[in-house]
Every structure is written in C-alpha cells, then in structure tokens.
Amino acid sequence: MSTTLPPGAELELGAEPRLLRSHDILCVRAANPGPFTLSGTNTWLVGRAPAWLIDPGPLEDGHMRRVRGAIVARGGLGGIALTHGHRDHSEAAAALRAEHGAPLAAARGEADVMLAAGVRFGPLQAVPTPGHAPDHVAFVGAGACFTGDAVLGQGSVFISPDEGAMAAYLRALEGLRRREDFSVICPGHGPVVWEAKAKLQEYLEHRAERERALLLALDDGRRSVRELLDAAWPEVPLPLRGAARATLAAHLDKLGSEGRLPAGVERPAGGAGA
Ligand SMILES: [Zn+2]
Numbered sequence: 001m002s003t004t005l006p007p008g009a010e011l012e013l014g015a016e017p018r019l020l021r022s023h024d025i026l027c028v029r030a031a032n033p034g035p036f037t038l039s040g041t042n043t044w045l046v047g048r049a050p051a052w053l054i055d056p057g058p059l060e061d062g063h064m065r066r067v068r069g070a071i072v073a074r075g076g077l078g079g080i081a082l083t084h085g086h087r088d089h090s091e092a093a094a095a096l097r098a099e100h101g102a103p104l105a106a107a108r109g110e111a112d113v114m115l116a117a118g119v120r121f122g123p124l125q126a127v128p129t130p131g132h133a134p135d136h137v138a139f140v141g142a143g144a145c146f147t148g149d150a151v152l153g154q155g156s157v158f159i160s161p162d163e164g165a166m167a168a169y170l171r172a173l174e175g176l177r178r179r180e181d182f183s184v185i186c187p188g189h190g191p192v193v194w195e196a197k198a199k200l201q202e203y204l205e206h207r208a209e210r211e212r213a214l215l216l217a218l219d220d221g222r223r224s225v226r227e228l229l230d231a232a233w234p235e236v237p238l239p240l241r242g243a244a245r246a247t248l249a250a251h252l253d254k255l256g257s258e259g260r261l262p263a264g265v266e267r268p269a270g271g272a273g274a
Pocket residue numbers: 036037041086088089149188189
C-alpha cells in the first residue's frame with residue numbers, strides 16, 4: 001500500500017496528539033495496545049469552538065489528560081459521538097459528558113442523541129455500519145470518514161454473528177465506497193488511511209476472498225469449525241482465533257440465508273468476547 005501523502009496532509013510528527021493539518025482533525029491515541037486495538041484506540045476531535053469528539057476511548061489517566069487538553073485547546077466540547085459501545089471506544093464517555101455537559105450521541109444505550117442513518121450531530125453525519133457490532137455507526141464530516149472498528153488502519157476486523165450482520169456490513173462498506181464527501185479514513189485503531197476508496201475496496205475484496213475460500217472448503221466436504229478455520233483463516237494467530245470463529249459464523253449465516261450452505265456444517269458457538 002502506498003504511504004505517499006498529499007502535500008500538507010502529513011500527520012504532525014512527535015508527541016501525541018497528532019494533527020491532520022489538511023483537515024484540522026486531531027488524533028489522540030490511547031495507550032491500550034493489543035491484538036484488537038493495534039497500537040491503541042484513536043480518539044478524534046473535529047471542529048473548533050466547539051470541538052466534536054469521536055470515541056473518547058478508555059478511562060486511562062494519561063489518555064484523559066491529553067483528551068482534556070485537546071478539548072481546551074480547541075475551544076470546548078460540543079458533543080461526544082460513539083461509533084459503538086465496546087469499552088475501548090466508549091469507557092470515558094460518561095466522565096467527559098459529565099465534566100463538559102456535552103451531549104452524547106450513540107446508536108444504543110443511554111444517549112442524548114439516538115443515532116440512525118443520516119442523523120446529524122454537529123459537523124458529523126451518522127452512517128450505520130453494523131457488522132463488528134450491531135450498533136456500529138461511522139461518521140462522515142470534515143472531509144473524513146470516522147470508521148471506528150468497521151474499517152481499521154491496518155488488518156481486518158471481526159464480524160459479530162448477529163442476524164444478517166455480514167450482508168449488512170458488506171452493504172455498508174459498499175455505500176461508503178460510493179460516497180464522494182470524504183477523502184480520508186480516520187479509523188478506530190491504526191493509522192489514517194489516505195487512499196479511502198482503495199481501502200474500502202480492499203475490505204470488500206477481503207471478505208469476498210474469505211467467502212471463496214470457505215465455499216471451496218465446503219465443496220471439499222469440510223464441515224467442522226476447525227477444518228473451515230484452517231481452510232479459510234490459515235494465517236490467523238492464536239489470540240485472534242476467537243475473532244475468526246465469530247467471523248466464520250457470520251459468513252456461514254450469510255451463506256445460509258442465501259441457500260448456499262450444505263447440510264451438516266458445524267457453526268461456532270458463542271461470540272468473540274471482544
Ligand atoms: Zn475497538
């Protein structure tokens with residue numbers, strides 16, 4: 001993948017927070033690295049006086065200090081938007097909401113603004129992107145798409161096997177790919193993606209590739225979770241095996257709803273737990 005940045009679009013180097021100068025978007029990265037969070041959760045701020053915050057991240061002292069500093073530097077907080085309810089994105093939401101008296105927007109749970117397709121929240125517009133979580137939304141605003149865990153800066157995401165999740169996820173990615181109102185992806189984890197359309201295409205192709213591998217394995221007569229994982233997710237390291245099992249279930253459900261699933265296929269039990 002190319003790492004060439006448009007002129008003036010580079011991330012400011014050095015200590016965090018980092019500024020995308022071309023879009024005046026600030027990234028504060030939490031120090032919670034891991035197999036699911038890559039180098040940590042990205043908290044984003046757009047706009048000034050007030051600023052709008054996407055995914056406050058974990059309730060961790062250093063992260064909170066940097067987020068608070070960024071809010072002050074940008075002239076106060078207009079609102080807090082959640083891409084989804086997982087703790088690595090949402091844990092600090094209640095504290096910031098109480099401190100700043102700023103409204104919280106989410107697609108589920110205790111929110112001041114309930115998000116749904118097209119709902120506007122300050123400079124942000126909500127775009128439902130179910131799949132990783134049923135309540136997952138992306139936000140388009142300031143010429144960027146804030147994708148949470150629907151699209152990461154590197155690697156792929158796991159899809160939770162809720163009913164219709166995989167098909168809905170693919171439709172959402174396709175919808176984002178067709179939009180013309182953003183040029184950059186600001187993901188929930190990992191680096192900024194300047195080739196936004198190429199990344200969305202890559203994600204769509206990645207899911208199609210997994211499905212092809214799965215269909216081949218099914219054609220070969222493989223039926224157990226272990227056989228199907230070995231065939232379609234051969235490279236997945238142990239810590240991500242549970243996530244692969246969940247995503248396998250979501251793929252099997254899609255094939256089932258399309259009448260393409262042979263009899264006797266074992267479906268993984270339980271969720272991915274993250
Ligand atoms: Zn996450």
